[in-house]
Structure formats: structure tokens, C-alpha cells
Amino acid sequence: xxxxxxxxxxLLLIKNGLLEEINQFEGKVICLTGAMGFVxxxxxxxxxxxxxxxxxKPLKVFAYDNFISSSSDVIDSxxxxxxxxxxxxxxxxxxxxxxxxxxxxxxxxxIASPYYYRKYPLETINVGFNATKNILEIAKKKxxxxxxxxxxxxxxxxxxxxxxxxxxxxxxxxxxxxxxxxDESKRIxxxxxxxxxxxxxxxxxxxxxxxxxxxxxxxxxxxVLPNFAVKFLKKENLKIYGKGNQTxxxxxxxxxxxxxxxxxxxxLPGQPYNIGNPKPEISMIDLxxxxxxxxxxxxxxITDYPDSYPADEPERRCPSIYKAEIQLNYKPEIELVQGLxxxxxxxxxHYKL
Ligand SMILES: NC(=O)c1ccc[n+]([C@@H]2O[C@H](COP(=O)([O-])OP(=O)(O)OC[C@H]3O[C@@H](n4cnc5c(N)ncnc54)[C@H](O)[C@@H]3O)[C@@H](O)[C@H]2O)c1
Numbered sequence: 221x222x223x224x225x226x227x228x229x230x231l232l233l234i235k236n237g238l239l240e241e242i243n244q245f246e247g248k249v250i251c252l253t254g255a256m257g258f259v260x261x262x263x264x265x266x267x268x269x270x271x272x273x274x275x276x277k278p279l280k281v282f283a284y285d286n287f288i289s290s291s292s293d294v295i296d297s298x299x300x301x302x303x304x305x306x307x308x309x310x311x312x313x314x315x316x317x318x319x320x321x322x323x324x325x326x327x328x329x330x331i332a333s334p335y336y337y338r339k340y341p342l343e344t345i346n347v348g349f350n351a352t353k354n355i356l357e358i359a360k361k362k363x364x365x366x367x368x369x370x371x372x373x374x375x376x377x378x379x380x381x382x383x384x385x386x387x388x389x390x391x392x393x394x395x396x397x398x399x400x401x402x403d404e405s406k407r408i409x410x411x412x413x414x415x416x417x418x419x420x421x422x423x424x425x426x427x428x429x430x431x432x433x434x435x436x437x438x439x440x441x442x443x444v445l446p447n448f449a450v451k452f453l454k455k456e457n458l459k460i461y462g463k464g465n466q467t468x469x470x471x472x473x474x475x476x477x478x479x480x481x482x483x484x485x486x487x488l489p490g491q492p493y494n495i496g497n498p499k500p501e502i503s504m505i506d507l508x509x510x511x512x513x514x515x516x517x518x519x520x521x522i523t524d525y526p527d528s529y530p531a532d533e534p535e536r537r538c539p540s541i542y543k544a545e546i547q548l549n550y551k552p553e554i555e556l557v558q559g560l561x562x563x564x565x566x567x568x569x570h571y572k573l
Contacts, residue, residue: 224297224570225261225436227562230474231269234262237478237553241485242270247277251322251358253312253351254329255283256290258437259369259429261298262477263326264307268300282318284310285329288343289336291438313343313350315357322362324484327355328369331402334530335442341401348405349412356416356424366424367484368413370406370492373399374428377534384501384540387428387492398530410492417490425487427480430496430539434473434559435566444468444504445560448511449567451518458520461529464505467536471497472559475552482548494539497552501538514557515564 235242250267254260264283271278278301286309295307310316312329329351331337331344352368359366375385376393393403413424433445451458471479479495487493502510508520525531544550554562 223265223299225294226265227435227566230435231266233474234266234477235270235274237474238481241481242274244485245270245279245324246275247279248323249280249282249320251318251325251364252281252283253327253355254285254369255307256285256287256292256294257328257332258441259432259473259476260285260328261294261436262473263328264300264305265298266477268298268305271301271304278304280320281305282320282322283307284312286311288340289331289333312354313346315354318358318362322358322364325355325359325364325366326484327352327366330369330405332371333442334399334402335528337402338398338528338530344401345405348409352409352412356412356422359422359424360416360420365484366413366422367480367487368409368424368426370410370426370428371402372428372430372494372496372537372539373403373534374406374410375534375537376403377532378536380536383536384498384538385494386540387494387543394532397532399532414490423489425483425489426492427483428492428494428539429471429476430494430537431468431470432473432476432496433470434563436473437563439571445470445563446567448507448518449564450571452511452516452564453568453571453573455519458508458518459523460504460508460520461523461525462533464522465503465535466533467501467503467538469496469498469501469538470556470559471495471552472554472562475554479544479548479550479552482544482550486548488547493544493548494541495544495550496539496541497554498539498541500556501536502556510557511560515560
């Protein structure tokens with residue numbers, strides 16, 4: 221396999237985590253948006269792998285991306301079988317249709333990194349609303365099952381007494397702050413899914429991922445762990461913003477893809493699901509210390525938030541995954557240090573220093 225955006229061993233991990241589910245995809249047709257983003261590349265590569273290594277009857281994937289926050293250079297290096305995986309550059313905010321039947325829609329298009337949504341606030345709102353509406357119209361016509369990629373950001377800055385956050389927590393979110401374009405785009409996307417389910421019986425699920433990371437996150441992604449990895453590899457000082465006490469949980473990509481596809485197969489229609497790894501909930505300072513202890517020397521310091529960074533950062537974030545455990549039999553397996561070693565090892569091979 222010649223795919224430099226992931227680890228081959230990870231495709232096997234995903235397959236082994238989905239032994240009960242993968243036959244549901246054999247011979248089926250999938251529409252995938254945001255296909256050249258971090259998560260999208262894993263989906264498309266996993267489906268390509270299933271066609272090449274597992275399925276007798278291949279699945280077909282119609283995949284789209286407009287490259288607003290990703291790169292068109294990626295496509296050739298994925299080495300996809302183009303007789304079953306059809307990629308097209310397309311802005312899915314513009315109305316579109318598919319002549320084929322569509323069994324499943326994975327709507328992962330979005331502008332996820334704070335760096336990019338600060339740069340493209342209107343496009344961020346647009347993809348949450350217009351693209352989601354387009355996708356749901358297709359699902360209505362084709363009777364497809366849909367997963368919409370929402371975000372843990374829809375909870376905003378939660379009251380600590382509601383941690384770990386269950387899906388029923390309504391959120392504490394500003395509709396006008398610097399993060400609002402992203403948070404509200406995901407909230408309206410979820411509202412659309414719920415309304416299409418209620419009015420048109422579309423089988424839609426909303427997925428709320430909690431900081432997914434892994435090989436394939438690009439050097440210019442600007443989310444937490446790629447930032448840490450760049451500074452670590454360049455041996456530069458890592459600036460941790462604020463007091464450094466803000467906490468997150470981190471879910472390795474294989475556990476996340478397993479969870480996402482379990483939602484697609486088993487999710488109850490109209491329902492949201494948290495997907496993440498609740499352990500450990502770790503502060504940015506402790507994350508830096510952990511990297512220093514387990515991976516190698518990392519020089520870091522605390523500094524004020526720069527103007528380029530969106531204010532109102534959530535202080536704590538930690539999911540309850542009880543619903544996914546009970547309803548989907550979801551259980552993340554990769555421990556943080558194990559995942560960090562894989563991720564930093566991959567970055568060392570692929571980031572340009
Ligand atoms: N990775 C995470 O930790 C995380 C956490 C919460 C939510 N999410 C959501 O999950 C989805 C996938 O995440 P990711 O990490 O792969 O994000 P990503 O930013 O790496 O990828 C998203 C892709 O969507 C594409 N896109 C954006 N607008 C588009 C449009 N109008 N038409 C076509 N393509 C468009 C971008 O070019 C990009 O390639 C996103 O919707 C994101 O908001 C991810």
C-alpha cells in the first residue's frame with residue numbers, strides 16, 4: 221500500500237473493530253463529503269481497502285471536496301481504485317444530485333480548525349446549513365441513511381457539573397462570539413437533521429466527535445496535536461495559551477472511525493451520539509508534560525491568547541460515551557500514549573521541518 225496519509229496497521233484495526241458491521245457495506249453505494257479532509261481520507265482509504273482486500277462485490281463511493289481547508293495534492297497519493305471510488309472537486313453547498321441510488325451518506329464536509337473557520341466564517345456557516353440541507357434532500361429522495369458530522373463544540377463552555385457531557389446537555393454557546401460561526405453551523409446542521417427526520421422520516425444521525433487525532437493530520441492543520449507535533453519536531457518552544465488548565469480528551473482516529481461507522485449502521489434515527497475517548501481528560505499543561513515524559517523533550521511555556529486565536533475557548537471538555545457503549549457496543553481501545561507515539565512517529569516521517 222502506498223498511502224502516505226495513514227498507517228496500514230490502522231486499516232486492520234478499523235476492520236477488526238467492525239467485524240459485525242462491515243458486511244453491511246458490501247456492494248453498497250456511499251456518498252462522502254469532505255473526502256479530502258483528515259477524517260474523509262480515512263473513510264475513503266478504508267473503503268478502498270475493503271474493496272481490495274475483503275469484499276467480493278465492491279462498494280462504490282461518490283466523494284466530494286472543494287479543498288477549502290485541504291489540498292488537491294493528496295488525491296494521487298491515496299492510490300485509490302478509480303473504478304469504484306469516484307472523486308470530484310465540488311462545493312457541496314451548491315445543490316447537486318446523484319443519478320445512482322445511494323445507500324449511505326457520510327457528510328463530513330466542514331471547516332473544523334479554528335484557524336480556518338476564523339478565516340472563512342461565512343463558508344463555515346454555509347457548509348453547516350446549505351450543504352447539510354442538500355445532503356438531506358438527496359437522502360429524502362434516495363432513502364439513504366445519513367451521518368452528519370456535528371461537533372463537541374455544540375456544547376460550548378459547559379457547566380462543570382454536567383461533565384462528562386451527555387448528549388442531553390443543551391450547551392452553553394454564544395451566537396455572536398468568534399467561535400460562533402463553527403458552533404452555530406453545527407447546531408443548525410443538527411436541527412436540520414432532526415427536522416428532516418421528523419417531517420420526511422429521513423434516517424439521519426448527528427455525530428459529535430471529541431478531538432480526533434492521528435496520522436494524516438496535515439502540518440498546516442493548526443489543531444492542538446499537529447501544533448504540538450510541529451513544535452516538538454522543530455525543537456521550538458510550544459506556547460500554551462491562557463493558563464494551560466483547559467482540558468480536552470483525545471480519540472485516536474481508528475477508534476473514531478469505528479465509532480462513526482457503528483453510528484451509521486446501528487444509530488437510532490434522529491439521534492445524536494458523542495464519539496470520543498473519555499479517558500484521560502487532560503489539561504494542555506499536563507499533555508505537554510506527558511509528551512515530554514513519554515515521547516521526548518518538549519520545551520513549552522504559558523502565554524496570553526494571541527488575537528488570531530478565537531476567544532471563549534471551552535475550559536473543559538469530556539464526553540460521556542455511555543449511549544454509544546450501550547446502543548452501539550462502542551469501546552475506544554487506543555490509550556493516549558500509544559496513540560501519541562503513533563501520531564508523532566508518523567509526523568516525524570511526513571512533516572517538512
Ligand atoms: N477531527 C475532529 O476532531 C473533529 C471534531 C469535531 C467535529 N469534526 C467534524 O468532522 C468533520 C470531519 O473532520 P476533519 O477533521 O476531517 O476536518 P477537516 O477540516 O480536516 O476536513 C473537512 C473537509 O471538508 C472540506 N469542505 C469544507 N467545506 C466544503 C464544501 N462546501 N464542499 C466540499 N468540501 C468542503 C474541506 O476542504 C476539508 O477537506 C468536519 O465536519 C468537522 O467539523 C471533527
